[in-house]
Amino acid sequence: MLGSILSACNTVENTSKEDKFEFLVERFAEFRILKYQVPGFDELSLNQKKLIYYLSQAALCGRDIIYDQNGKYNLMVRHSLENIYQTYTGNKENEEYKAFVVYLKKVWFSNGIHHHYGMDKFVPGFTPAYMDGLIANSDKNGFPLMGGQNLDAFKELLHKVIFDKDYMAKRVNLDPSKDLVASSACNFYLGVDQHEAENFYASMKDTDDTTPISHGLNSRLVKENGILKEEVYKLGGLYGEAIEKIIFWIEKALPYAETEHQQQELNKLIAYYKTGDLETWDEYNVLWVTDTVPLVDYVNGFIEVYGDPLGMKATWESIVNFKNMEATRRTKLISENAQWFEDNSPVAPVFKKKKVKGVTGKVITVAQLAGDCYPATPIGINLPNANWIRKEHGSKSVTIENITYAYDQVMLESGFLDEFAYNEDEKELIKKYGSVTSNLHTDLHEILGHGSGQLLPGVSDDALKNYHSTLEETRADLFALYYIYDQKLVDLGVLPEVDAAK
Ligand SMILES: [Zn+2]
Numbered sequence: 001m002l003g004s005i006l007s008a009c010n011t012v013e014n015t016s017k018e019d020k021f022e023f024l025v026e027r028f029a030e031f032r033i034l035k036y037q038v039p040g041f042d043e044l045s046l047n048q049k050k051l052i053y054y055l056s057q058a059a060l061c062g063r064d065i066i067y068d069q070n071g072k073y074n075l076m077v078r079h080s081l082e083n084i085y086q087t088y089t090g091n092k093e094n095e096e097y098k099a100f101v102v103y104l105k106k107v108w109f110s111n112g113i114h115h116h117y118g119m120d121k122f123v124p125g126f127t128p129a130y131m132d133g134l135i136a137n138s139d140k141n142g143f144p145l146m147g148g149q150n151l152d153a154f155k156e157l158l159h160k161v162i163f164d165k166d167y168m169a170k171r172v173n174l175d176p177s178k179d180l181v182a183s184s185a186c187n188f189y190l191g192v193d194q195h196e197a198e199n200f201y202a203s204m205k206d207t208d209d210t211t212p213i214s215h216g217l218n219s220r221l222v223k224e225n226g227i228l229k230e231e232v233y234k235l236g237g238l239y240g241e242a243i244e245k246i247i248f249w250i251e252k253a254l255p256y257a258e259t260e261h262q263q264q265e266l267n268k269l270i271a272y273y274k275t276g277d278l279e280t281w282d283e284y285n286v287l288w289v290t291d292t293v294p295l296v297d298y299v300n301g302f303i304e305v306y307g308d309p310l311g312m313k314a315t316w317e318s319i320v321n322f323k324n325m326e327a328t329r330r331t332k333l334i335s336e337n338a339q340w341f342e343d344n345s346p347v348a349p350v351f352k353k354k355k356v357k358g359v360t361g362k363v364i365t366v367a368q369l370a371g372d373c374y375p376a377t378p379i380g381i382n383l384p385n386a387n388w389i390r391k392e393h394g395s396k397s398v399t400i401e402n403i404t405y406a407y408d409q410v411m412l413e414s415g416f417l418d419e420f421a422y423n424e425d426e427k428e429l430i431k432k433y434g435s436v437t438s439n440l441h442t443d444l445h446e447i448l449g450h451g452s453g454q455l456l457p458g459v460s461d462d463a464l465k466n467y468h469s470t471l472e473e474t475r476a477d478l479f480a481l482y483y484i485y486d487q488k489l490v491d492l493g494v495l496p497e498v499d500a501a502k
Contacts, residue, residue, distance in 0.1 A: 023409045028102050031109055033375070036406040038367050044322060047256045048296050052320055054253035055298045056368035059318035061245035066371045068239070069307060069315050070112035070171055072187045073161045076144050077113055080135075080158060083142035090137045099125030100134065109375050113161065114171035114185065116376045121169055121185075128159045172309050174466040180309035188313040191223040197310060200228050207458065211388050213278040216312040218302045233302060234276030239316075243273050246300070258294035265291055269300065285384040289393050296322045297364070297396075299383065304372060311468045317371035319381070319400075321364040327401055331361030331443050333492050335397075341448050341483060351453050361447035363439075365402045379404050380446035387461050390451070397447040399439060408435045426502075433500035440494060441480050448483070449476030 026033040041049070067074040081104045091097065103124045110116040124131075135143070135155060145154050160167055168185035175183070181194040189197055204215045219230035220238060231238040235247060247270050257263035265287035272280040281301070291297075298321065302314035334341075338356040345352065369377055382397040384390065411417075412431065421427040450472070455461075464471055489495035 023406045024413075028105050031106070032410065033109075034406045034410055036366075036402050038365055038402060040322070040324065040365055041367065044295070048258070048322065051253055051256040051258070051296045052322065052367050054249050054256065055296075055300070055318075055320040058246045058249035058253065058300060059298075059320055059368045059370035061242050061249065062316045062318060062371045065233075065239050065242050065316040066111045069187055070110075070114065071168060071185045073157075073168075074107075074112035076146075077158070077161060078107055079142075079144040081107060084134045084138045087139035087142055088134055088137055090133065096126045096130050100130075111372070112171065113168070119171045119173075121165060121171075123165065124162055128163050131155075131159070131162070172307060174309060174470075176466060180466055184309045186307055186309070187220065188308050189221050192221050192228065194310070196223070196228060197221055201312060205460070207460070211282070211392075212386075213282055214312075214314075214386055215278070217278060217305075217314050218276055218281070219313070221313075232276035233316075235274045237276055247273050250300070258296060259291070261287065261291050262294050272301075282386060282389065285386065285389050286393050289384055289389065289396050292396075296320075299373075299381065303383065303385065305385070306469045307372070309466055311462050311465060315372040317373045318368070319366055319370075319373050320368040321366045321398070321400070324363040324365050324401055327363035327399070327439070328361075330440075330494050331363055331397075331399065331447055333494055334443055334447050335361040337488075337492060338448055338451065340488065341479075342452055344488075345452060345479065346482065347453060350456070353452070353454050356451060361397050361399075361443060363401045364398045366400050377403055379407070380442045382446045382450040387455070391454075395451055397451065399442045399446060401439060404439055404442065405435065408438065429500070429502055433496065436496065437484065437500055440489065441484055443494075444480035444483055445476045449479035452476075452479055 021035075021037060023034050023036070024032060025035050041052075044052070064075060067078060081100075085101070085104055103122060103126070106115075106122050107113060110122075114121050132155060135151075140151065143151070143154060145151070149157075170183065171185050173180060173183040179194045181189045181192060181197055192200075200221060201215050206212065216230070218233045220233075221228060221230055223229075233239045233243065235243050237243075250266055250270055250273075254263055254266055257266055265284060268280065268284040268287055271277075272284050299317060299319040301318075302316050304317065305311045305314050307313070307315045342353055342356045369375075378400065380397070380399045382395055384395065389395075412434070417427050417430060421430060453475070462468060483489065485498060485501045487498060489501075490498055495501065
């Protein structure tokens with residue numbers, strides 16, 4: 001995966017403009033900010049555009065949720081830095097101020113004070129004393145002081161959160177020699193250690209249940225007067241203010257749903273946000289995954305569990321998109337042949353699915369990204385996550401081609417090839433087939449990789465705990481790499497020639 005990511009969004013009307021489109025907007029530290037295009041938007045109907053608009057508004061309302069989930073002081077830090085950025089009256093030309101701006105951009109980019117992949121806390125390129133000077137010359141009323149807190153106490157806390165490298169050192173710690181919960185800065189557990197959290201959820205588990213809900217998915221676990229309880233994300237609950245706005249915009253979207261099925265599904269999502277009920281969430285997911293007719297689709301909810309060291313609690317995210325018809329032909333061919341890939345995979349027969357069900361591969365164009373999907377963006381998604389729903393109703397798997405296209409365009413002009421390609425032949429191959437094969441790699445990973453294989457009876461989804469996400473991604477990627485060089489892909493007409501995969 002490339003270490004750079006994107007932002008913004010633009011429609012292109014004709015090729016002459018496309019020629020001039022600048023994908024690379026900015027660089028700072030190790031980050032690159034890319035712009036992406038939304039080809040095909042103009043051809044959508046007015047109702048489809050309205051649906052995208054309202055779902056996009058719903059997406060934007062969750063921005064602060066992800067900051068808070070990533071760490072309890074992230075919003076305080078962001079508001080403080082933004083206040084300085086907007087109101088500081090001192091010198092903005094010196095190196096320390098530039099280092100301050102870079103730090104702010106890193107916080108924006110990672111939705112918090114930790115690196116979005118590496119999980120380590122950012123080290124600012126300026127001193128605590130310099131920070132005090134910034135605060136002294138900015139609007140005092142703009143800082144988010146907590147009730148009863150004076151400016152000195154506020155500064156002390158800010159120093160600790162930003163400069164103390166041992167405090168909240170990692171967002172998600174997966175080193176099992178430490179208490180995974182206590183050593184992770186993410187905000188899913190409060191006053192609770194790993195042992196207590198694991199016991200709390202182990203007691204809820206019913207191994208005979210064939211359609212188990214995802215316990216703990218949408219809540220923070222806290223200890224109050226010695227008693228553990230969940231603070232549920234819902235209307236009137238934790239993140240209730242943001243959720244109220246999300247509901248408001250989804251309601252606006254309802255009249256523009258493309259099918260009755262899609263409308264039912266949006267109503268179910270609203271019901272879930274109102275109650276926080278996880279059975280309703282599963283019912284919604286069944287509706288969502290079986291909804292394949294509309295051109296416009298979306299993801300909206302507390303979904304991925306990578307941000308929780310115990311792999312149970314989900315971060316909020318949203319994507320609004322529409323189908324790329326041309327490229328969907330390619331993925332349809334791959335999904336239609338899913339059983340062939342499953343049967344011929346090199347794993348032991350007991351781990352193979354007898355019947356690979358409902359793997360729908362499609363290629364989408366995203367129009368809006370938010371929450372945990374932004375600014376660092378996935379290039380493919382495969383949902384829902386609940387294994388029993390995947391087994392009984394299938395999963396939706398998508399490749400986000402307008403994002404991968406932006407990556408490829410920037411890569412071609414970055415000097416990357418001159419530096420890393422072995423020789424001229426390899427450069428030519430990459431220029432000719434780079435985009436095709438990297439899309440195909442993502443397709444194989446998402447459509448076949450994650451959907452392949454089965455657990456032995458009695459083994460639960462989260463048995464691997466802190467190793468789950470890493471191993472699951474590796475598994476899906478190995479599946480893709482195993483087949484990328486296969487004649488079958490040429491026979492299907494999705495790979496121009498076997499050598500393209502070189
Ligand atoms: Zn994956």
